[in-house]
Amino acid sequence: MTGDEACAEGALAAGCRFFGGYPITPATEIAEHISGRLPEVGGTFIQMEDEIAAMASIVGASCAGVKSMTATSGPGLSLMLENIGLAIVTETPCVVVDVQRAGPSTGLPTQGAQGDMMQARWGSHGHYEIIALAPSSPQELFYQTIEAFNLSETYRVPVLIMTDEMIGHLSERVVIPKAKAIHTVSRPRARGRKDRFKPFKPGPNGVPPMAIAGEGYRVHITGLTHDERGYPDMTVEGQEIMMDRIVGKIRNNLEHIIQTEEYRLDDAEIVIVSYGVSSRTSLAAVDEAREQGIKAGLLRLITVWPFPEEQIRNLAARAKGFITVEINLGQIHLEVERSARGQAPCVLVGHAGGTIITPERVFEALKEAFSRMAIP
Numbered sequence: 001m002t003g004d005e006a007c008a009e010g011a012l013a014a015g016c017r018f019f020g021g022y023p024i025t026p027a028t029e030i031a032e033h034i035s036g037r038l039p040e041v042g043g044t045f046i047q048m049e050d051e052i053a054a055m056a057s058i059v060g061a062s063c064a065g066v067k068s069m070t071a072t073s074g075p076g077l078s079l080m081l082e083n084i085g086l087a088i089v090t091e092t093p094c095v096v097v098d099v100q101r102a103g104p105s106t107g108l109p110t111q112g113a114q115g116d117m118m119q120a121r122w123g124s125h126g127h128y129e130i131i132a133l134a135p136s137s138p139q140e141l142f143y144q145t146i147e148a149f150n151l152s153e154t155y156r157v158p159v160l161i162m163t164d165e166m167i168g169h170l171s172e173r174v175v176i177p178k179a180k181a182i183h184t185v186s187r188p189r190a191r192g193r194k195d196r197f198k199p200f201k202p203g204p205n206g207v208p209p210m211a212i213a214g215e216g217y218r219v220h221i222t223g224l225t226h227d228e229r230g231y232p233d234m235t236v237e238g239q240e241i242m243m244d245r246i247v248g249k250i251r252n253n254l255e256h257i258i259q260t261e262e263y264r265l266d267d268a269e270i271v272i273v274s275y276g277v278s279s280r281t282s283l284a285a286v287d288e289a290r291e292q293g294i295k296a297g298l299l300r301l302i303t304v305w306p307f308p309e310e311q312i313r314n315l316a317a318r319a320k321g322f323i324t325v326e327i328n329l330g331q332i333h334l335e336v337e338r339s340a341r342g343q344a345p346c347v348l349v350g351h352a353g354g355t356i357i358t359p360e361r362v363f364e365a366l367k368e369a370f371s372r373m374a375i376p
């Protein structure tokens with residue numbers, strides 16, 4: 001099946017029962033597929049009037065206790081970001097899939113890119129933490145969609161799946177396991193006396209239990225800075241307390257959130273950092289470099305946000321250099337440079353979108369970096 005179809009099936013396997021969306025290339029196939037499947041499992045699909053409303057609908061559905069999702073591409077994500085900020089401050093779990101295409105503006109609607117990576121991190125206003133995953137195959141899109149729901153429910157935060165047109169439209173064999181073999185997570189639920197419940201009082205892992213609309217708990221939900229009762233608190237102290245919780249529940253659990261994959265890194269002198277479709281072509285370049293006597297390795301980012309800066313920092317202490325491969329003009333490359341802290345030179349292999357970065361181009365960059373870094 002295609003990556004878009006695998007994403008839809010992964011959502012269903014995770015327990016998604018509401019999809020609110022608006023059609024946009026190259027993500028429309030997710031909506032098309034799930035619109036036919038959701039009624040079969042007692043779920044609801046609704047096409048909203050635009051992406052702003054689509055995002056609002058899944059936030060509302062989640063507040064009513066339903067695992068919810070939407071899917072879009074770059075221009076739609078731009079419209080969704082205000083309500084993504086609402087989901088962040090109200091700690092409402094949901095999943096947003098961005099099948100990236102070349103931009104800015106309308107750009108190249110049918111051709112892929114990876115140019116929304118910083119939009120995913122900083123697109124909404126204010127300071128916050130977000131979780132974003134970057135699958136590299138239809139099979140992984142299936143599993144990472146389940147993981148996105150699990151992370152979203154665990155930490156009560158919107159989770160972004162930053163795939164791309166190439167992976168979304170790529171057809172490959174996808175294995176869907178038996179339902180009993182799929183691990184799913186549900187949000188921490190409110191318990192105890194309803195008249196004493198504080199909806200934003202954090203639990204043991206920093207995440208507050210969630211009251212579901214209609215269960216009898218009195219909950220005030222607002223985008224304003226609020227206290228543990230959910231009531232607006234317009235003080236500097238109130239802002240600090242709320243932000244410490246929203247940011248801290250992610251930062252204090254990095255070891256449970258961040259996922260990467262290492263390939264031939266044990267003795268690597270040049271480290272490629274890549275993700276999504278670009279990591280597939282980087283893999284072939286690493287193998288070719290090894291055959292030519294160049295000790296190259298690949299760090300594939302599965303979790304892009306939070307960024308695995310500690311892992312980059314550790315690699316920088318022993319590697320001679322980094323090459324970032326991505327279909328943009330250096331969005332994640334800047335994070336690699338920042339995390340390396342000048343311990344090793346960093347080279348970008350990227351372009352503005354429309355096609356993949358070929359293994360040949362990555363290999364040529366490896367050869368050039370190898371000679372320039374004068375590695376013995």
